[in-house]
Amino acid sequence: MANAIIGQSGGPTAVINSSLAGIFKTARDGGIKKIYGMKNGLAGLLREEYIEVDWYIKNEFDIELLKRTPSSWLGSCRYKLPDFEEGSSVYERIFKILNKLDIKYFFYIGGNDSMDSVAKLARYGENIGSDIRFIGVPKTIDNDLDKTDHTPGFGSAAKYIASVVKEIILDNMVYGAESVAVIETMGRNAGWLAAASALSKSEECAGPDLLCIPEVPFDYDEFYNKIEELRKKKKSIVVVVSEGIKTADGKYLCEANNMRSRDVFGHASLGGTALYLTDFLRTQMGIKTRENILGSLQRSASHIVSRTDITEAFMAGGYAVHMALDDETGRMVTFNRLSDDPYRIEVASHAASEVANIEKKIPGEWITKDKGFVTQECISYIKPLIQGELFPFMVDGMPLHIYL
């Protein structure tokens, strides 16, 4: 049997290494000879930077530790493959390296840009008659991949966000004085992460009072009025806002504050939305504010993860190996939901080309009529994804990780 190679691409998640562990374990147990890991995804592969995974992951404990290690263990990249009609030299180089390593199975764990790479590589392979199988494993905290019920990584980010929002809600009411806490989540064009904060709503917690998500154009007057309405009812107000909210004319709220560059995909680096809003609340409305920008921890907090998510991430990796061994290529692993309660899914797959470059947003019918919250249907959709815990291995008071 030939060899396999695994890459991780795009922003990390708390469970991206669980998918890596799932691929590695299933490939190893399935008799694949050598299992390579690209360092920093395709960008690293093009520089012939790779490792043999079993030099580092030697036993079942290492696999468990890898599952509990945040960030991308192999390193990541934001490399975008050119269309091969524009020039095939990069493709020739990649296939030359893969052939040199006797790779037959290529696994790429990533978001929609990564699925674009999987689709392109599979198509190029087909064109040149290569037998290398290219399989994508979905990964993104943003939950914005199409053709799958949800993405590995989202459940843990959702659990993290809902848990810390619940803590910040308690924190914000401590002085009994009027105060608006603005909590900024990631989310460029889709509001899934901000919506996850609604799961903090429970018997003993009122949840956030207002969500501002990219699916709803931001309107200053409406925001002002909603806050004024809330002020009449309560002193401690909590607003959760996606970093990527825009006004109706398509301008990011944070753009005025933001002096940063765009990434290689042309995506603006966002940030500053919460600061902008707290400034608005202070200067225009005279309210005491506090902002909490959840930052990198949304994608790297492995000290609180969803066991459902980490298990599904592992399973998606394993399924990818079975697909490759079954001679499939150019496809991404997907989840179909069979029911919310009891929660049941089936694992399936879809053409990666049809996933790439589409961003799945919160459907309009899951946004409340006043545009300031999500419906019970949306909450019921997210809730199963945050169930269960997998605590880190604690050594000397600290979570243990595995480093490359």
Added chain:
Amino acid sequence: MANAIIGQSGGPTAVINSSLAGIFKTARDGGIKKIYGMKNGLAGLLREEYIEVDWYIKNEFDIELLKRTPSSWLGSCRYKLPDFEEGSSVYERIFKILNKLDIKYFFYIGGNDSMDSVAKLARYGENIGSDIRFIGVPKTIDNDLDKTDHTPGFGSAAKYIASVVKEIILDNMVYGAESVAVIETMGRNAGWLAAASALSKSEECAGPDLLCIPEVPFDYDEFYNKIEELRKKKKSIVVVVSEGIKTADGKYLCEANNMRSRDVFGHASLGGTALYLTDFLRTQMGIKTRENILGSLQRSASHIVSRTDITEAFMAGGYAVHMALDDETGRMVTFNRLSDDPYRIEVASHAASEVANIEKKIPGEWITKDKGFVTQECISYIKPLIQGELFPFMVDGMPLHIYL
């Protein structure tokens, strides 16, 4: 036996409710009749806002849940008692309310401003011949209280900070590209919280590369040079900075960015230090940066706490009750450290008047010669305080709390 009243004051911690639980349980088991809770500390008491704690905390499970609930369950305040030489009307009012409730034991959980209140109330009580006993229970994530080895709340904040810094270090190296992560901790005049990030250093983690703490005047040239030195050695650089760092002329780094008001104690509301530094790094040094401002979670993340800390917080509460029953007054519970390894402390007490209004900083000999890190002695001091875990009660995928 007469009644007791408990108040919580100042910024919350993840374990301030554990001290409350310790006072309540020990007082109840010790036969104190009614145990009242001030809503929002002295400020609430002056408005006669209080509860009877056992209406809400009915059994051992409630006590355990209270220990695991962040923020101040009774609410807090930033109320400062006037010197009673300046007018005794506030004191008269407080003692009138306390006498009406037949209070003999007054417990106040807080930081140095709160100990100032304990000292003043005890002194006033003595002057008027009152038999009410006033005992302070230390609490602050800042660890800046004098006369005690450390403060309840610091260990959990330290564990949280060290754990998330370890995660952010992994996150920052993911693209293999040059990048400086600036992580901002709380800490107005003392660098304990930033120093705690050094505990992320372990066999598998290099730890942060540079600490900027208020004990060391910030110098732009030195900072520039240190970053340049680090750039020669590594791509992923992590800087942890206390919010309250100042230049040698006493100016807060964040002051230029900061349009906020001062609190009633005249403390400036800080924030923006990390943003200021990332801006400096980007514009003056052309480095890619990412800031993480740890925010409210440093004091309210009860999803990862130190079992040592939460146990000691509970114990401090219990000890306070014994002190009051032994007729002591105007004193604060303290910890004396007997040894680091094995970790051993004894519980004692000190006059609250000598604790109030002093801020304990990191001693000079615990700061490395290059002023950019803390010594092994400092790490050995903090390490025992983060040991052990007490995970939240998880219900439906979320931490359960108890609300008033």
